[in-house]
Amino acid sequence: MAVTCLLEITPGSSFEGFCLVKEVKQEKTKKGDPYLNITVAKKHKMVACKLWNNGFGGRSVDELLTIFANGVILHLTGDATEYNGQVQMTISHFRLAEKDEVDIREFIEAAPETVESMEAEIRSYIDEINIPILHQITSELFEENKKYFMEHVAAVKMHHNFKSGLAYHTLSLLRISKNICDQYGPLVNRSKMYAALTLHDMGKIVEMSRDYTAPEYTIFGQFLGHIQIVNQMIDRRLVAIRNDRAVSKDEVTVVYELMNIISSHHGPLSNGWGSTAEPITLEAHLCHLIDNIDAKINMISKAMVDMQDGEVQKLWGLGKIYKPKDVEW
Secondary structure, rough: EEEEHHOOOOOOEEEEEEEEEEEEEEEEEOOOOEEEEEEEEOOOOOEEEEEEEHHHHOHHHHHHHHHHHOOOEEEEEEHHHHHHHEEEEEEEEEEEOOOOOOOHHHHOOOOOOOHHHHHHHHHHOOOOOOHHHHHHHHHHHHHHHHHHHHOOOOOOOOOHHHHHEHHHHHHHHHHHHHHHHHHHHOOOOOOHHHHHHHHHHHHHHHHEOOOOOOOOOOOOHHHHHHHHHHHHHHHHHHHHHHHHOOOOOHHHHHHHHHHHHHHOOOOOOOHHHOOOOOHHHHHHHHHHHHHHHHHHHHHHHHHHHOOOOEEEEEEEEOEEOOOOOOOOO
């Protein structure tokens, strides 16, 4: 009997049910035959699929791309195998879901906290920024962009790639930062940490499309990336402030220090993770470490949802992970 819910699919099973299309790529075999690489999803579960040309049903690739469009719900039939330690499905039949046949909300993963509660808590951290120019820039940018910021994904694939994932990730970093600031007292500047972490990924509202069902990188995001985009936002805000009043050298310096923290939050340039500057302050190093911790925890925890106790699985970008057995010691 076929599995009807994507959350239950495992290697060796057949599938017959509804899925959300997350990504489609046109490919060719070594012989030059066309096929489609398709990623489908339900909630946290994403499955890579192949539609070989013998399953095209007489349709051209262009016709198929109008059916397998990002963000649509399809009814699929296929067989699941294992490839590189992950489930992969070969699609044999497909059709578009009919109107009102399914509720798309059943397929969309969302943050575990409400938008309202997260927004209020993020504001509470902004209120604790005691460096006036950082408080002004952070609060103004947050208020200006909160409509999109609070529902946006934090990534297309990697971590917090779900509705309101950007806000949830940001809030998680602020909570971790609070504990670090409480622990190390005057060694760590709380205002710089809170400003940088609130703003560090804000550029993603431009870098990625605002359709959280199947986000894609925008042309602007491919031109610049979220780090350069948010630093542009900050610099424009600084220019606007300078047009209104005199700004001291110390104020300009602390704003550029904020931009360095954001520019380096992916770590040293040598790791190749996308920073645009080297971290040169304690706060810059800490923001990178905190960001990395939260991203890795989210990636691993999502992977372990579908793992069996005691299982070892390969996770892209991290290597092997082990899910401990649930034992009462």
